[in-house]
Amino acid sequence: MKNTLNNILLTDLFYKNTSIYDRILLSNFNRLIGNAKESGELVTISVSGYLEDGKKIIKLKLDSNIPVTCVKCLDVFNFKLKLDKTYIAKDSGDKHLEKKIDEVLEIDSDFKLLDFVEDELILSIPFSPKHDYECC
Numbered sequence: 001m002k003n004t005l006n007n008i009l010l011t012d013l014f015y016k017n018t019s020i021y022d023r024i025l026l027s028n029f030n031r032l033i034g035n036a037k038e039s040g041e042l043v044t045i046s047v048s049g050y051l052e053d054g055k056k057i058i059k060l061k062l063d064s065n066i067p068v069t070c071v072k073c074l075d076v077f078n079f080k081l082k083l084d085k086t087y088i089a090k091d092s093g094d095k096h097l098e099k100k101i102d103e104v105l106e107i108d109s110d111f112k113l114l115d116f117v118e119d120e121l122i123l124s125i126p127f128s129p130k131h132d133y134e135c136c
Helices: 010-015 113-124
Strands: 019-025 041-050 053-068 076-088 103-106
Touching: 010 041, 010 053, 041 113, 053 113, 076 113
Parallel strands: 076 103
Antiparallel strands: 019 041, 041 053, 053 076
């Protein structure tokens, strides 16, 4: 996958108060789509980082239509995914963190932002997706 998220240093997000906006083809996320057909759908990604009271904060927003199979009728439909989360980045030395942040994100030297985005996409899809309307 060649896109801007592969070249981002997390330290730039925090210390330069940087925001990143990108649109990536859904087909670039191999773990998410598996062997599914090529999709022209895009994932809109917004990532920003800043320091707040000495803590490293990451805000992630995702927006996409992800093709999934309805568990009732087995037809494929586009699941509208919208995600807006705030994370606190935890270095291995941090011991105490406040609870006001959505989630704690452990950062190490192997952390890859694009893999993290794909993880969040996968975790945001319902286990048993169904159409919004009566389909069967």
